Amino acid sequence: xxxxFWMTIMLAINWGGFIYLLIRTSRRxxxxxxxxx
Amino acid sequence: MSTKDQFLSRWGFLAAAIxxxxxxxxxxxxxxxxAQYGGGAFILAYTLALFLWSAPLLxxxxxxxxxxxxxxxxxxxDFLDRRCTWMGAWMATVxxxxxxxxxxxxxxxxxxxxxxMQGAFKEGVDTTALWNDFLSxxxxxxxxxxxxxxxxxxxxxxxxxxxxEKVAKLMVPALFIFxxxxxxxxxxLTGAGEGLRYLFVPDWSKLGQPATWLQAFTQSAxxxxxxxxLLLTYAIYTTKKEDIxxxxxxVGFGDQSVALLAGMAIIPTIFALSPSLEQANAAxxxxxxxxxxxxxxxxxxxxxxxxxxxxxxxLALVFAAFTSLIAMVEVGVRSFIDAxxxxxxxxxxxxxxxxxxxxxxxxxxxxxxxxxxxxxxxLLLSGFFVILAVWKxxxxxxxxxxxxxxxxxxxxxxxxxxxxxxxxxxxxxLTCWWFYRGIVDNPKNWWKPFGxxxxxxxxxxWAILLVVLLAATRLLARWVKASPPExx
Numbered sequence: 001x002x003x004x005f006w007m008t009i010m011l012a013i014n015w016g017g018f019i020y021l022l023i024r025t026s027r028r029x030x031x032x033x034x035x036x037x
Numbered sequence: 038m039s040t041k042d043q044f045l046s047r048w049g050f051l052a053a054a055i056x057x058x059x060x061x062x063x064x065x066x067x068x069x070x071x072a073q074y075g076g077g078a079f080i081l082a083y084t085l086a087l088f089l090w091s092a093p094l095l096x097x098x099x100x101x102x103x104x105x106x107x108x109x110x111x112x113x114x115d116f117l118d119r120r121c122t123w124m125g126a127w128m129a130t131v132x133x134x135x136x137x138x139x140x141x142x143x144x145x146x147x148x149x150x151x152x153x154m155q156g157a158f159k160e161g162v163d164t165t166a167l168w169n170d171f172l173s174x175x176x177x178x179x180x181x182x183x184x185x186x187x188x189x190x191x192x193x194x195x196x197x198x199x200x201x202e203k204v205a206k207l208m209v210p211a212l213f214i215f216x217x218x219x220x221x222x223x224x225x226l227t228g229a230g231e232g233l234r235y236l237f238v239p240d241w242s243k244l245g246q247p248a249t250w251l252q253a254f255t256q257s258a259x260x261x262x263x264x265x266x267l268l269l270t271y272a273i274y275t276t277k278k279e280d281i282x283x284x285x286x287x288v289g290f291g292d293q294s295v296a297l298l299a300g301m302a303i304i305p306t307i308f309a310l311s312p313s314l315e316q317a318n319a320a321x322x323x324x325x326x327x328x329x330x331x332x333x334x335x336x337x338x339x340x341x342x343x344x345x346x347x348x349x350x351x352l353a354l355v356f357a358a359f360t361s362l363i364a365m366v367e368v369g370v371r372s373f374i375d376a377x378x379x380x381x382x383x384x385x386x387x388x389x390x391x392x393x394x395x396x397x398x399x400x401x402x403x404x405x406x407x408x409x410x411x412x413x414x415x416l417l418l419s420g421f422f423v424i425l426a427v428w429k430x431x432x433x434x435x436x437x438x439x440x441x442x443x444x445x446x447x448x449x450x451x452x453x454x455x456x457x458x459x460x461x462x463x464x465x466x467l468t469c470w471w472f473y474r475g476i477v478d479n480p481k482n483w484w485k486p487f488g489x490x491x492x493x494x495x496x497x498x499w500a501i502l503l504v505v506l507l508a509a510t511r512l513l514a515r516w517v518k519a520s521p522p523e524x525x
Contacts, residue, residue: 003233010297021283021286
């Protein structure tokens, strides 16, 4: 149980940070490529 | 600069930059360090190192490359002044000296992928003999070294869009997928829990030991490629609007995520399949190549599906090494392009040079180990030169004029504080500790300049390079063409 608790914490920090930045980047890129009305 | 010499998209640049950062060290060094230095406690220290050393350095490098549109040699000349050209030359030369033997290491990975495809790793095979047999045949090590640097040359020869970007877009996602497959298999093995415990549960007492912090910081410095001049070079091929801060954080977090994934693939495998806990610990202590080419090659075939996992694992290793090798060779190629050579001519010259100067490492594994020992730690000095460049230019100016205008995530004043005061302290502590350990751990032989792992061999080889570069700094400043190329 302890192992999985710490595994979740460590993965949340690192993978969480990576996935958050990926989503943020893809949103920014999407708004850039959106055609202006 | 032609538009073909620019990344086609932000994703292309990110794939290349993340591929640059992810190398063999993520796969064969990080898991060993994490298991040895307190599991989760090490991971936390490693994450802190990203913010205090690696990310600020990566951002600074990218700012220098994007502003000057030059590789490290011309970049330092134009960012500071002509008298500082030697610092950029140090950075580029150290990177090339690493490239010479890293190509040989990439060749090792290629050879083991071929062996895995041939089904050579069967239960009962003596992998120690297999490894020693391979190293004792210079024909094979040279052949695979030639293959690695030759393939890399082909990619560089085709240019940024058709070569580097295309390969990175293919290899980096594939590397993630391969490691996910290997990790998924490893964590479902009976007994994998013990390995996961070693990797993730923090041993807080280790945080009280200086070695844990120092290993975490050095691992982060070497793994992210901070101070190598690699991101500085890739930044040349980005637009003026490219987001420096978010891209660099993505590179750092991407690098750490792969390191954790590799840890989840390797440590549970070692602990689940080793006959005893002592043997598992011995495998973890057997060094980078020992762990990968001897222990894992022996253990993977023991698992159900090992026939598939072995090629998948070694192909992941090849991709990790290859995408880093491309970035390293590009540093050399860019230096020649800056001097007015064409890309194709530069690529041929640098690849031929890398092949020839990598031969001693291919023939003599002890020479390779010596070069890794000497130039691996020289990267800390390269990183310090980046810090000096930011100091001289003005940390606030770098932050407000070069990083923040195009940034989605703006850097606060804390960024300037870290690069001005914290990162130099990190450099001083790491370097002093490294030399102190080198003397204390080897009191009888540390002063020998021709030893493989002595402190004096490091100082001796550094001194030769520094003297040569200081003497040649005016020549190098003239060698790089005067006017930088215009980029939108």
